[in-house]
Structure formats: C-alpha cells, structure tokens
Amino acid sequence: MAVLSTGRVLGAVVGIYAAQSIVGGLVFQSVPAVLRQQGQPLGLIGLVWLLMLIHALKFLWSPAVESLRLRPDGTRHSRHIILSGQLATALLLAVLAMAGTDTVTLFAILALATIATATVDIACDAFAVEQLPRQARGWGNAMQVGGAYLGIMLGGGGFLIAVGRFGWEPAAMAIAACMVVFAIPLLLTPEPLGDAARQAAHRPSLRDALRRPAFRIGLLTVLAAQIALRIGYGMLGPFLIDRGFDLETLGWLTGLGGTLAGLAGTIVAATILAHHDVGRVLRLAVATQGVIFILLAAAAMTPDLPREALMALPLLLGFIAGASFVVLYSAMMGWATGPQPGVDYALLQSADAALAAIAGMSAGLLGQFIGIDACFVLAAALALVMAVLLPGLARRAERGA
Template sequence: MLPRGPFSANVSPAVVFLTVGGLYVAQSVIGGLTMLGLPTVLRNQGMPLDQIGLVYLTVLPWALKFLWSPFVECFRLPRVGRNRSRLIVAFGGSLCAAGLVVIGLTGLSPLMPVLVSLILVAFVTSTVDIACDGYAVETLAKEHHGWGNTAQVGGAYLGSAIGAGLFLVLVDRYGWSPAVYLMAAVVFLLGLPFAFGPATRSAVETRHHAPSLVTALKRPAVRRGLVVAAIYVAAQKWGLSMLGPFLIDYGFDLATVGVLNGFGSMVVGLAGALVGGAAVRLFGANFVLTLAILLQTAMLLAFAWFDFTGSAPTSIVIGVAVLSSSGVMALGFVALYSEFMGWSDPRQAGVDFTLFQCADSLVSMVGGVGAGWIAERFGYSAYFGIAAAICFAAAPVIYLLMRGRATLATGAAL
C-alpha cells in the first residue's frame, strides 16, 4: 500500500476541510471571474464570440503546471525540514490578490493587458493549488478522502457563486473596477485560515522520496487516469464554454446571469456535490460518471433546441442552465476528483494530482477556444449539437475505461 502522510493522525479532518476549503473557494473566485464572469461582461459589451474564446488562454498555466509541480513539491517537502505548504499559500495568495487589483486598475479596454494579467494570476494560483492538493491528500487518510473531495468540489461551486455570480451583479451595479477590488479582498481573506491553521503545526522531518514526473507516469493508475480525465472533461465542459454569452444573446442581462450563476453554484451545485458523493458510495464512480455524461447530453440538446426555436420560456432556459452548469457538473466531478485522490501517491501527491488537473485544464482550454470559433461561424445550435454528439460518444468509452478501476487501484498500491 502507498504510505500515508505524516499528518493523518494529528490533524482533524474537519479542520482540514475548513482551511483547505477556503483555498479552493478562493481559487474558484478567480476561476469564476475569469471563465464565466469575464466572457459574460465582454459579450454584454458587444465583443465577438471568437475573441471572447481567447479568454480560455488563461487556462494555459493550469494545463502546464505539471511541468513545475515536481519543483514545487521538492520545495514544499524538503529532504530535511518542515512542510512549507503554508509559505507557498500565504505568498501566492497575496500575489493573486495584488494581481486582481492591477486588473481593476487597467480596465477592460484594451483586452490584451487584462488577459496577460489574468494568465500571470493563473500561474500563481495554479502553483498554490499544487501545494494545496498535496497537503490535502497527504494529510487526509484514505477513509477521509471524501472530506477533501467535498472541500474541493463544494469550494469550487461556492467560489464560482462569488466569482461568476456576485461579481456580475456588482459589475452591473458599480462597474468593473470596484467589483474586481472586492474580489481581490475576498481572495486574500479566504487564505488566512490556512495560513494560521493546521499548516503551522508541521514538524521537522527527514524524507527519502524525491517527487518526479517520471515516477508518476510509471504508474498504471496515473496513465489510465489521464485518459479518463481528458475524455470526461471534453464531454462535460466543452458544451458549456459559451453558456454565458448564449444567455446574454438570448436576452438576459448581466445581473440576471449573475444571480443565476450564484444561485446555481451555491444551491444546485452544492446539492449536486452531496448527491454525487452519496451516489458514489452507493453505486460506484463508474455509474455516476456515465450518468452525468448522459444527463449533460440531454441538457446540451436542449440548448440547441432553445437557440433553434428562439421561443422557449425563460424559466425553462434558466432551469436547464442551472442544472447543466451546476447540478450535473457537480454530480460527475465529485466522482472524478474522488478517483484522482485515490490514484495519487501521498509521497508526491502534488505531482500526481496535478497531472490529472492538467489534463482537465488542457482539454478545457482547447474546447473553450474552439467553442468561440464554432459558435461565431455556425451559430449556437450547431455548437451545442456538436457538443452533445461528443458528450454522447464519450459515455461508453468512460464506462469501459472505468470498468478497469480495480486495475487502477492495484496500480496505485504498488
């Protein structure tokens, strides 16, 4: 069996949940602002969809962070010394907050400086995430992985409610700069519980394992997991890349989309995460992942029909949008990220878990940029129809790959 981290028996899972959860919320505030809030604001100002798709280039650091994850892990877990997770999180969180302040000062025009600034913020955030994930996996015993997974998925939806929901309402009422300044303050404050929490109690240790990408890629669990991640993310996320702009073009204003994002993330998303966690325990991850893909296929076909007819009641459009972007997504990603934790070696959890997330981010980025191009040239109906076909085709592939989960577990224990 893979050895557990040195903190497993010393730190309450509930404390880890609260402090690490704050970091995941902060990361998702930035992600929600960038991936959902900003495209919606830009479309509201009349920017073409293919240019809005360039926002997904900000995912690049998340897609490539596996390249520097071994260096982060080696710094975080020195051969002799204390765990340095706290130092990485405190310094990185402060830089992220400062970066958002700069974005508030520059404004939205021209767009390129904003994108460059957001890419730099994403680089810092993704680096902090390596330390955060590593700390969670090594600190929590296997039976408590559900705590970490709930903190990650639940924190993501709560952060998205703030970064994509509250943020849009604030932009609509007070303008871009004040809204961004408030998000910077939220990001900074959310990092304080971790900086002054259990991470301060790390002991001086001697470590004999050197984290590396080669070690990770030698394990069958990691290799199969990367394929599962790439296919599943393409199925779930590609069809939702242009959801914000679609809602604006359908006639909703910024405040309404903001409330929709906020309510969906805080209520439907959290409910989906809880249901997903229970369903994984009752029926297994394979069942939950396959079910989520089939449900998302139906939602994408509904969006294509909404655009084609142009006459669907707004209440139905809102309901499907909330269920698709929050409920179904949360349902499936609880199962997927729970598997990520199980497939990661606690001795280099920051490297292993980062590889899975990079597959997620790289596929998301490619789909986001391509989504803008397709939607601009062929319309939303074609875009959602293509996404639905990809989603449906992924279902049997995921099911067959996940049938080998026992093999993955065996590989993880070697």
C-alpha cells in the same frame, strides 16, 4: 507524526479552494460575459480560454514546487506556498480594479493572476491529498468542489452583479478582499510533519508518474469524463447573452443559482459515492450531461422558447457539473496518493486544463461560424459516447492505483 482532525482539514480545504476559484470564475464566466456585452466577437471571447493553457502547463514546474514543499527533514511548506500565492493574487486583483477593461491590459493581469493560482494549485492539491483520510475523501472532495463553487460564485456571478450595480473598480476590489478572507482558515491551521525518510529518499519527477500504467489510464479517464462538459459549458454565457439576458440577471442565474445547484450536486454525489462504484457513478453523471446538452441544443434552435425554460437549463447543468467534479476528483485523489501527490495531481489537472483550453477555443470558433447550437449538439454526442467507456477505464485505473 501529528495528524490534523478531519473537521479542521475540511475547513481549510473550503477556504483554499474558494480563494483559488475566484480567479477562475472571473476569467471564464465574468470576462466572457462582459466582453460579449461590449460587442466583442465570439472568436475573441474564445481566446480567454488560452489562459487555461497556464493550468495545462503547470505540470512542468510541479516537481520544483513539490521539492520546495517537501523538505528532506520531513517538514512540509504547503501553507507558505499557498498563502504567499494567494496574497500575490489578491494584489493583482486590486491592480485589475484600477486598470479597467482595456482588452490587452485585462488579459495581461489575468494571465499573471492565473500563473499565481496555477502554481498555488500544486501545493493546494497536495495538502488535500495528504491530510484527508481515505474514508473522508468523498466528503473532502465535496468540500473541495463546494469551496470552488463558492469562489466561482463570487468571481463569476457575484462579480457580474457588483459590476452591474457599482461598476468595475468596486467589484474587483471586493473580490480581492474575499481572496484575503478565505486564506484565514489555512493561516490558522498548522501543517503536520511528513515522513522524513520517505521525503528524503524520493525526488519528485514527472517520469515517476508517467511510468505507471494505471496513472496513464487515469489521465485518459479524466479526458473522457471532461470533454463534453468543457465544450458545452463555455458557450452557456454567450448563449444566454444572445437571448437577451443582461449581466446582472446572468450573474444571479449562473452565479448564485448555478452555484447553489452545483453545491446540491456535490452533496448528492458524495452521498452516492459512499455506497456505489466510482466508475458507475461517473457514467451516470456524464450520461446526464449528454441529456442536458441535448435540451440546450433544442433551446438554441427554438428562438421563441419561454424565458423560464431557458433559466432552468443552466441550473440543471450546474447541478450535474458539481456532481461530476466530485466523482472525478475523488478518483483522482486515489491515483495521486504516492510520495509526490503535488506532481501526480498536477498532471491530472493539467490534462483537464489542456482539454478545457482546446475545447473552449474550439467551441468559440464553432459558435462563431456554425452556431452555438452546434456546440451543444457536439457536447451531447460526446457525453453519451464517453458514458459507455468510462466505467471500464475507471476500474482499470483503480486496480493499478
């Protein structure tokens, strides 16, 4: 059975996740900021997070995608699924360029693009799990998260900068073109044959994943690790807009600056993971999230805080978010190394996405009715509590994987 070189896999992984994350950056960073500048209420902005429910539900069709991806003769069709989905998404982004910012049309097009990327995610994650050797998993996750940050930088901060300078249509056409460019490394990467006997004998199903106790503990670990970040991060853009930051400045700060900080976090986390237990590293990352959310809450309660201090906080949060994702995704890969990695990983990500949707909408309502500072206080408290629980959960899931 042919095996791809690790370097080639890492290059393809960067391109895959950069392309996938363009839509995420657009939906969850750019659109909330644009809507806020137009004077839309936080309650409406929070509805953007309903689109995350699509990612939360993708586990329902993951067995069908996995059955299409893994054929009984040993062939794998990950590339075909990924490239087809990314082309469809690029076309939708081109339509978005011409459609403008009418709220109903905007939500409809973004919903279709999110369905496409959620479906492609199943094949993306399976490709990464299958092609990355265990010893390269930490750096593979760094490339995965790094590529995702690159896509978020373009769909989030880069898009905001382009909108501020050139307008909506050129900005949307530019990110559609980026989607096509990022597909090239995978297009040039052949996919090795799988184990024909194993693929023919196994029928992908949700039941196969959920019947494993260790996998269920892994699901719980994902929720515990992500709940604070999902509640607090969603209010960062609206908070800075309310403090007088314009879209272009916000784009540079949370887009380029936050992305570079996140990339630094991925490198630091990958290095630490090579020498330390994943549960302990995850506890450190989540506890640090708690400290940063305490600082954000204090900033939200201090109207005359200098602008420079406000600008430092998103960078700190971006750094620790990048580190947290690398550690968590490394653990998730270990829990999804069975005969149906697409289904297993989709379930883990769906749990995170469901949490993000619920937390994002809840944060929007909290911000509207009792203040953004309350969101940051809640996020800080949850992070500090979960940091205590995470090492034990991660060890139990790892022992059963």
